[in-house]
Amino acid sequence: GDSVTQMEGPVTLSEEAFLTINCTYTATGYPSLFWYVQYPGEGLQLLLKATKADDKGSNKGFEATYRKETTSFHLEKGSVQVSDSAVYFCALSGGYQKVTFGTGTKLQVIP
Amino acid sequence: DGGITQSPKYLFRKEGQNVTLSCEQNLNHDAMYWYRQDPGQGLRLIYYSQIVNDFQKGDIAEGYSVSREKKESFPLTVTSAQKNPTAFYLCASSIDGKGDARGYTFGSGTRLTVV
Numbered sequence: 001g002d003s004v005t006q007m008e009g010p011v012t013l014s015e016e017a018f019l020t021i022n023c024t025y026t027a028t029g030y031p032s033l034f035w036y037v038q039y040p041g042e043g044l045q046l047l048l049k050a051t052k053a054d055d056k057g058s059n060k061g062f063e064a065t066y067r068k069e070t071t072s073f074h075l076e077k078g079s080v081q082v083s084d085s086a087v088y089f090c091a092l093s094g095g096y097q098k099v100t101f102g103t104g105t106k107l108q109v110i111p
Numbered sequence: 112d113g114g115i116t117q118s119p120k121y122l123f124r125k126e127g128q129n130v131t132l133s134c135e136q137n138l139n140h141d142a143m144y145w146y147r148q149d150p151g152q153g154l155r156l157i158y159y160s161q162i163v164n165d166f167q168k169g170d171i172a173e174g175y176s177v178s179r180e181k182k183e184s185f186p187l188t189v190t191s192a193q194k195n196p197t198a199f200y201l202c203a204s205s206i207d208g209k210g211d212a213r214g215y216t217f218g219s220g221t222r223l224t225v226v
Contacts, residue, residue, distance in 0.1 A: 043115075
């Protein structure tokens with residue numbers, strides 16, 4: 001079945017550092033890929049998405065590129081801020097009612 | 112603004128009690144979902160509904176029940192049969208149930224604690 005694997009956290013970075021959170025997936029067909037962000041005590045918010053190979057999703061300075069050859073969708077940001085501290089979830093949508101989430105990666109940004 | 116409202120934000124349940132978590136959306140979405148979130152385990156699907164008066168079990172439906180009598184409402188009941196109900200519960204919706212590439216909209220969650 002479908003699966004999503006994210007790097008273990010927490011990831012701790014200083015403000016203005018470069019961020020990469022790795023995400024790889026296993027799926028049949030051509031899934032859509034997503035990154036969601038969850039701030040403490042809140043639900044998940046859609047951060048960005050990509051629907052086909054080589055698409056780049058971007059939002060709020062975050063980017064991720066759909067790499068079919070490596071089955072990856074790594075999240076990147078050039079300069080993180082304290083306000084980016086949250087848990088980030090990679091997810092894929094493989095068809096009817098089948099969205100699979102990764103286990104989440106906690107990001108802590110220190111001033 | 113449209114969105115999903117979950118209530119209450121915090122809920123305490125005694126052993127042997129049933130409790131109901133509310134989820135209401137005004138997005139005119141057809142599909143609605145309930146997830147359970149435990150530390151280090153990501154999100155696990157409890158139940159989902161594609162249309163009114165129809166719903167299906169997800170991966171961990173035992174000890175839970177739902178109803179979908181109105182398009183905008185999808186309440187979740189945690190029954191006494193659920194042995195370990197302490198968790199964070201998230202409701203979500205999507206425009207339809209066809210693996211929509213536009214993603215899900217989530218509520219802000221209900222934290223259930225057994226006392």
